[in-house]
Amino acid sequence: MKQQSGVSTRGIGFELEQLRRDAELTLQNVATALGVSISTVSRLENGKREATPEEVSAILAVLGVIGPTRTRLLDRARGGDGSGLVEAANPTVQSRTYLNFETRASVITDFELMLIPGLAQTPEYAHAIISAIQVDEGEPTIEVRVGRRMARQAILARSTPPAVNLILTEAALRLPIGGPKVMARQLRHLTDLCERPNTSVRVIPSTVAGHAGLLGQFVILDFPADRPVVHVEDRTTGLFLDDPALVALYRLTVEKLTTVALDEAGSVELMSSIAREFTASEEELR
Incomplete structure (x- = not known):
């Protein structure tokens, strides 16, 4: 073999x-x-x-x-x-390594515990997130990092885009990053993405108190002719794994998360409802 x-x-x-x-x-x-x-x-x-x-x-x-x-x-x-790769979480170096894998993937499965995945973020939401988490003044500017994140989304518009499976929590949808107006727009963008045949969004409702994703976010990248890669990131480290046993563990985690998540129609309904709540809240603030 x-x-x-x-x-x-x-x-x-x-x-x-x-x-x-x-x-x-x-x-x-x-x-x-x-x-x-x-x-x-x-x-x-x-x-x-x-x-x-x-x-x-x-x-x-x-x-x-x-x-x-x-x-x-x-x-x-x-x-x-x-067989594996650990990198310091440098916003330039690590994003380049991840981008090289992401642009070649045929299937991208992204679980996020508290945030909207980068491939689904609006510019305003991305700006608010990066502004909040950036602590090192030596890192690229917020505008540069937002631009890079938006550029990544070009893969969704390719003639043959990857299949994108996003699993989110209701808590991530309700966290008012950037304020009600930004969140309402972000959630409407998510529901629009669901209309694409290659994109799926599943939401774990807040009624599910405990689930297999509580340890944090991860991405599984599948390729047509190579081993899949799992990417796990925190503030200081980016971990890339392709050991079959470890990848299988993350796939099992996805299966368990999907089991407790709403179906696609229910997820869209919940996102639309929360978007309306944010819109109403924004109008009250005027």
Whole structure:
């Protein structure tokens, strides 16, 4: 049986591909400079073969990549068997790694405990969230981070978009992030997304006091020809997992969450009702 590539190996390859595109070089350009075949470079970029530190160093030299990016990728290439990846939660680096996986996924299953998932956020809601959680003045500006989050949503408008399954809690829908007007608009946006054939939103009602997702949010990313990846994030760490046993545990969690969630019609009805409540509240404040 063919050995599938590890999540770290795939992450390195995807980033090398993006760096090559940024440098406006073709596979042929890189292969010629290295004295190898195009298929060799392609397999490294696709994560089909683990790149040695020497190969990564050579490719980065051809691409003219220096400084922190070069150091980080070489450190990752020296990191071991490629079966998992832990990254410091740097808003630039980690979002790039996650984006590389997200843009290639055919199915995205996102459970959020207290927030609306990024792929479903409106600009106003995203701005309010990022404003609240950003504590490091050295991070990219709020506007830059909002722009990046909105850019991610372009995958939903592709000719063949991924299937997106969102599981939320009623508590997340009722948390007045940004105020009533922002929340009313956000909830209406969620109900609009439900009209898309590739998007599903399921809400766990507040009557369900305990459920399998209480430990926090996670995303399962499925791919047409590679192992699925689970992404778990907190303030300081981003964890990418593709061990089959661990992925199976998160899938079981999704099954249990889906069991206690409202069906799609009930979820839309609840979201619409809460949106009306926020609208009424906003009108009272005028």
